[in-house]
Structure formats: structure tokens, C-alpha cells
Amino acid sequence: SSQKQIKFTKPTQSEEIREPRRRKHYVSVDLHAEMRAEFVSLPGPCEPEDLIDGIIFAANYLGSTQLLSERNPSKNIRMMQAQEAVSRVKSPEGDVQTLTEVDLFISTQRIKVLNADTQETMMDNALRTISYIADIGNIVVLMARRRMPRTASQDCIETTPGAPEAKKQYKMICHVFESEDAQLIAQSIGQAFSVAYQEFLRANGINPEDLSQKEYSDIINTQEMYNDDLIHFSNSDNCKELQLEKQKGEILGIVIVESGWGSILPTVILANMMNGGPAARSGKLSIGDQIMSINNTSLVGLPLATCQGIIKGLKNQVQVKLNIVSCPPVTTVLIKRPDLKYQLGFSVQNGIICSLMRGGIAERGGVRVGHRIIEINGQSVVATAHEKIVQALSNSVGEIHMKTMPAAMFRLLTGQETPMYI
Numbered sequence: 001s002s003q004k005q006i007k008f009t010k011p012t013q014s015e016e017i018r019e020p021r022r023r024k025h026y027v028s029v030d031l032h033a034e035m036r037a038e039f040v041s042l043p044g045p046c047e048p049e050d051l052i053d054g055i056i057f058a059a060n061y062l063g064s065t066q067l068l069s070e071r072n073p074s075k076n077i078r079m080m081q082a083q084e085a086v087s088r089v090k091s092p093e094g095d096v097q098t099l100t101e102v103d104l105f106i107s108t109q110r111i112k113v114l115n116a117d118t119q120e121t122m123m124d125n126a127l128r129t130i131s132y133i134a135d136i137g138n139i140v141v142l143m144a145r146r147r148m149p150r151t152a153s154q155d156c157i158e159t160t161p162g163a164p165e166a167k168k169q170y171k172m173i174c175h176v177f178e179s180e181d182a183q184l185i186a187q188s189i190g191q192a193f194s195v196a197y198q199e200f201l202r203a204n205g206i207n208p209e210d211l212s213q214k215e216y217s218d219i220i221n222t223q224e225m226y227n228d229d230l231i232h233f234s235n236s237d238n239c240k241e242l243q244l245e246k247q248k249g250e251i252l253g254i255v256i257v258e259s260g261w262g263s264i265l266p267t268v269i270l271a272n273m274m275n276g277g278p279a280a281r282s283g284k285l286s287i288g289d290q291i292m293s294i295n296n297t298s299l300v301g302l303p304l305a306t307c308q309g310i311i312k313g314l315k316n317q318v319q320v321k322l323n324i325v326s327c328p329p330v331t332t333v334l335i336k337r338p339d340l341k342y343q344l345g346f347s348v349q350n351g352i353i354c355s356l357m358r359g360g361i362a363e364r365g366g367v368r369v370g371h372r373i374i375e376i377n378g379q380s381v382v383a384t385a386h387e388k389i390v391q392a393l394s395n396s397v398g399e400i401h402m403k404t405m406p407a408a409m410f411r412l413l414t415g416q417e418t419p420m421y422i
Contacts (some may be wrong), residue, residue: 253277
């Protein structure tokens with residue numbers, strides 16, 4: 001048969017050969033979205049218990065390349081990155097392609113690449129480090145986050161004022177494989193994420209069958225948005241139009257940072273002012289103010305680098321008109337979690353909020369990506385270890401009160417970073 005077979009490895013049984021049922025083809029899998037999908041339904045070509053033990057696909061390893069990427073790019077950008085990786089690694093038509101026959105091991109814990117002849121481990125990635133997998137014809141691209149030294153990864157999302165890029169660039173290693181089972185490999189890894197998530201729920205005493213998507217939606221629909229930006233921004237008392245005077249050639253003397261993903265009106269926040277600069281001299285601005293427009297150019301929804309460029313372009317102006325919304329530098333968050341079985345809907349790394357589930361109870365409560373948690377239920381967590389922060393959040397039910405601020409602003413205010421004024 002020309003159909004490639006899949007070997008399922010069992011720790012207590014001899015190796016067995018099994019042909020999985022083919023499912024509908026899809027060209028790419030957003031793995032973290034896959035984890036948030038239906039908790040009980042686990043579509044895919046494999047039996048869940050086989051993925052727990054691990055399965056092996058035969059493939060040819062073509063090579064790897066490294067890309068720079070924002071932490072959470074869109075699905076379209078991920079696919080473009082995968083195609084870029086293929087173009088870098090795959091030899092042009094007619095040229096000899098260097099390849100290595102490998103066994104691609106997939107389980108709910110990890111993905112390993114073994115040399116088919118020697119069975120030596122060529123690569124070993126924990127499943128949670130895999131960000132994306134795409135199948136393009138008979139090519140599979142596996143994208144994994146590079147492990148960084150602790151000093152380089154303390155902040156999950158980092159913005160450097162004045163830098164040409166709006167966000168910190170993360171190293172992404174892309175492994176390229178060729179296999180007749182490219183579709184099945186992509187589907188199996190997506191299914192492994194779903195199975196791993198169900199196993200996580202069970203390990204924490206939660207029956208996945210008890211937590212339907214409808215039940216979670218019903219809870220969400222009973223909760224009102226807390227500290228709703230639209231209410232705050234539509235209150236005329238909070239909105240101001242300011243006129244600043246400056247010398248020609250003089251910079252405005254401010255540092256701006258992103259308001260954070262999760263904001264209903266995403267724009268930039270005033271994080272620092274230069275002593276004696278035009279902004280500070282005016283006495284009209286405060287740290288935490290959100291800048292809606294400058295000289296009638298709206299900044300709402302624009303990338304940080306674009307906003308910085310607009311402000312730098314004002315250097316030769318002598319008058320600058322700002323529309324701002326007065327906001328405190330600290331964001332108050334209130335998450336209502338009726339039971340431990342409900343996901344909080346966000347993740348944290350070293351005190352920084354790294355991801356947020358759109359439409360979840362955390363978003364309803366005012367959580368924003370890129371913010372540092374300052375306080376949980378009245379207790380400061382500024383000097384608290386990552387594990388203790390996670391434990392405090394994981395075990396909290398009822399009303400969870402938090403105070404957060406943009407991580408870049410926190411670093412500036414605590415002297416961890418030198419401000420780059422624009």
C-alpha cells in the first residue's frame with residue numbers, strides 16, 4: 001500500500017501498526033486556539049489514549065531556520081512565516097535536497113525528532129513550546145519558541161520606547177519536514193493539545209464533561225464589563241483638549257507605551273515626562289493619561305512605533321494639540337469567578353500578563369495583555385515569585401481584585417529602564 005502507516009508506541013506493549021481514520025483536511029492549526037476550543041469534543045485522527053502514550057510518523061527532515069516574530073501574531077502572519085521557512089530551507093526544483101529520514105514522535109507532553117536509523121534524539125520540544133504547525137502540500141512546518149536566558153525573558157511582552165519595532169521580537173525556530181502524512185501530522189498535534197488540556201483539567205479535579213462551552217458562556221453573559229473603557233472614555237469630565245507650546249526643534253519630552261491588548265479603545269499611555277520638557281512644563285498632563293489624538297491625527301488602534309513616529313514628526317512644530325483621556329496609571333481589575341472549574345482566561349509569566357482569552361471573565365474584569373500585576377486582593381505581589389502569583393490566582397474564587405499597569409511603565413517608574421524621550 002502506498003498509504004504511510006503510523007506506529008503507535010506503548011510503554012507496556014510491543015510496537016503495533018495502526019491506520020488512523022482520515023479527517024477533514026485543514027492547512028494550519030493555531031495551537032493555543034485549539035486548547036481553547038470545545039473541551040470535550042476532540043476531533044482528530046488518533047485515539048486520545050494513544051496520544052498520551054505517543055505516536056510516531058515517518059518523515060524526512062529538510063532543515064531548520066530561525067525567524068523573528070512578535071509573540072502573538074495573527075494566523076495569516078503565522079502562515080506567511082511558515083511559507084518563508086519553507087522557501088529558506090527547501091531546495092529549488094531540480095536541485096538536490098539534503099534530507100534525513102526521521103521518526104516524528106508526538107504526545108501530549110512533547111514532540112521529539114529521532115534519527116530513523118540510529119534512533120538518536122535530534123530535537124526534543126515540550127508540547128507547550130510549540131506555537132504553530134502548518135501543512136503545505138506534503139510539507140510540515142513546526143514552529144517552536146526558543147528558550148531564552150532568564151534575564152532576557154523576564155518580561156513576556158516588552159516595548160522599548162524609541163525602538164523601530166512596536167514590540168519585542170522573539171526568536172522562533174522553524175523545523176521543516178516532508179511527509180505523505182503532512183495533514184495527519186498537523187491534525188494529530190492539534191489533537192494532542194486538546195487531549196493535554198483535558199488531562200490538565202482532570203489532574204486538577206475537574207471533569208471536562210462538566211464544563212461545557214454553553215455553561216461558560218452563560219456565566220459570561222451574566223457578568224457586566226467592569227471598569228468599562230467606553231463608559232470612562234465617554235465621560236466628558238475625563239476628556240480634555242490641550243494646547244502645548246514648544247520651541248522649534250524641541251522634542252515633546254514624553255515616553256509612551258501601549259495600553260495593552262484587551263483595551264476596548266487601544267491607544268498609547270503617557271508613561272514618563274522629561275523634566276523641563278514641553279509636556280512637563282505645561283502642567284496639563286499626568287502619568288497614565290491616554291493620548292487619543294495629536295494635531296487631529298487619531299492614535300487609536302495604531303501600533304506603538306507608528307505613534308512614536310507621529311510624535312517625532314512634531315519636532316519642528318511650535319504648537320501641539322493633544323486630545324487625552326485622564327486615566328490613573330494603575331488599572332483596577334475585578335474578576336468574578338463563581339467556581340474553580342471556570343477558567344480565569346489569562347496567563348502570567350513573572351508577573352506579566354502574557355495572553356488573554358477574548359470574551360472570558362478576565363477580559364470582562366479589565367485584564368490587559370502586557371500589564372504587570374501590582375496587587376492581588378489588596379496584597380502587593382511586586383516582589384512575589386512567579387509560582388506564588390500563579391498559585392494565588394489559581395486558587396482564587398469569588399471576586400478577585402487586582403491592580404495592574406503596563407509593564408514598560410512599571411520598569412520606568414521603578415528605575416529599571418532609562419527613559420527614551422521623544
